[in-house]
Amino acid sequence: MYKEENKNIARKSVLKAAIEALTLCRKDSTLAPKDYIRKVKAFYRKDESDPRAFIVDELSEETIIRWEEFYDSVIQDRxxxxxxxxxxxxxxxxxxxxxxxxxxxxxxxxxxxxxxxxxxxxxxxxxxxxxxxxxxxxxxxxxxxxxxxxxxxxxxxxxxxxxxxxxxxxxxxxxxxxxxxxxxxxxxxxxxxxxxxLPSKEQNANEHKNIVNLVASYLYPKSTLESNNPEWNCTDGAISEGYSLDEWHKKVECEIEDFYGQYITRLLVDLISVISPYDNFTSSHSLYKNMFKISNYNDLTKSVNDLFHFDSNGNGGDIIVDSGLFPILWTIASIDKKYNNKDKNYYQDIYCDDDFNDYAQSFLSQMSANGNAHDLIKNISNMHFLLNEGRTENNFYSDSLRNLNKINWYQKVYPFCDLFLFHQI
Incomplete structure (x- = not known):
């Protein structure tokens, strides 16, 4: 293994970059840099004609210093x-x-x-x-x-x-x-x-085929993909580019090395930011009960299921219409029979390929905190619905959340930092 020169170079490069990110470049590795709040104030103060300029007067030097001291206490030098x-x-x-x-x-x-x-x-x-x-x-x-x-x-x-x-x-x-x-x-x-x-067709044709199917299903609903342009590594997703399901599958199959790398990147980001937090935030948790009051789970289940498919009157189907807003749920519907329900708006490989269906279930179960694919899907789907807006999610709010929802915070509090604070992660 250590005789593979390219792998040695890659190993040294990523380890060096990781250690530098944690040490020498530590303060460049955070979501919000130490001077973020100070920069917000400077940005608005530079243009007195901006009607928002007066807002930054509410941001006192004392508040900025408190933020910077908090930052130092969390990050520390290493x-x-x-x-x-x-x-x-x-x-x-x-x-x-x-x-x-x-x-x-x-x-x-x-x-x-x-x-x-x-x-x-x-x-x-x-x-x-x-x-x-x-x-x-x-x-x-x-x-x-x-x-x-x-x-x-x-x-x-x-x-x-x-x-x-x-x-x-x-x-x-x-x-x-x-x-x-x-x-x-x-x-x-x-x-x-x-x-x-990434096994080649020659090494393991079946596993290669399963990966192609999964990658196509995972990336198709994404609103943006990588362009491999060093100046702007972003391009419109498959749907915006006009690809049908079959056309996209063929493209992924022909360029699997590139799309497999994109899939890994997007999957890890989704796991950390959405899938794992949503899966761990179950209905039995006390914090969940502080936020939501589910008196009738059948009503919640119906509301969630309506997202996946159109009814006879053409209502519902939000995941199909706005797949870029629900890419994870779109992928789930393409690889799980219960949520797919033979709806041709999603991929149908799970019905004609038993081996891929097993592979897809393994994929879902390995992402689940308790190893159960359908618990994972239920938790993620429920949280997507409950944390969204514009539907009937407020019917399931707890009393305390309803009261908070009545307050117009934007007229009472000036939010200068829209990034996560570290203790919230």
Whole structure:
């Protein structure tokens, strides 16, 4: 593995970038920089003719300083020696360990994981004969470890041998990422590096076909895609470009290497920002009950189901009409029979290809916090509906949320920062 020169170059490059993002460039890695609020004030003050300019007078120097002190208390300065890392071992854990210690990390802060018994034994022998006989080498799946350990890591490096997802026992790549998110194993300002494979038709024709089907279903509803233009890496999505379902599938099949990379990027972003938070925010949670009052779950279920399909009068079908607003739900309808219901507005591969249907269910179940595909779909669908606006979602608000909803906050409070605060993540 370490004889592959291109992989060595890529490994060094991503590790170096990750460590710099956590240390030297730490304050450039946050969603909101330290001087964000100060910049907001300066932006409006530079044009006195702007009717909004008077608003920034409400933003006092005391408030700005409080924000900056809060920022410093959360972010803090870090050096490479204080960075804590988890990575997948393989038979020679000392190879990655050498790379990381050469970049200034302490070997005592680096944890290696290996779930395969045979490879673990090889790794132990290899480590004991290296200059790192004291390495933390854990015989466990990295996701299973996070389930029972409160450890948090600044950098998690997942150099998988399989695709995303993989159905193989002991190599469920997507499940490992789900566990990291479920148990908050990554520090609030942390880096997760993933490396997955794409089997060719010659290596595994069936798995290759399943990946093509999944990637086509996942990217089709996205309103934008990557253009591969270094100046502006963004272009309209498949629907805006006028692709039919079949035309898009053929394009993805011909350019799978490119679209597979885009799929991985978008999936990880969706997992972190939408799928995992929505799945973990279940109806049994006390915070859920503070926000919503579901006296009749049949009414909620009907309201959610109406999003997926048109009725006989042409009502509903919001996910079909505005797929760019509901891309995750559109994909779900294309890969799950219950929500697809043989609606030709979605892909129908799950009905003519049993193997892909099984693969799609594995994909969904590996993203679920409890391993249940339909619990995942229910949680995500309900939250999409309840947190949206313009439909009947306010019928399910709790009394306290109804009262808050009556207050016109924009006439009473000036919001100068529209980004997440760190303690909210």
């Amino acid at each position: 050096t490479a020696r204080s960075i804590k890392v988890a990575y997948l071992s393989g038979p020679n854990p000392e190879n990655d360990l050498t790379e990381m210690t050469d970049m200034g990390l302490l070997p005592e802060n680096i944890w290696a994981f290996e779930s395969d018994a045979k490879i673990y034994n090889e790794a132990v022998i290899s480590a004991l004969s290296s200059k790192f006989p004291f390495i933390k080498l854990i015989k466990a799946n990295v996701g299973d470890f996070f389930e029972v350990s409160p450890q948090k890591f600044d950098l998690i490096y997942l150099d998988f041998c399989g695709p995303l997802p993989s159905k193989k026992a002991g190599q469920k790549t997507l499940k490992a990422i789900t566990s990291i998110l479920k148990y908050h194993a990554l520090s609030p300002l942390g880096v997760m590096i993933t490396n997955v494979s």
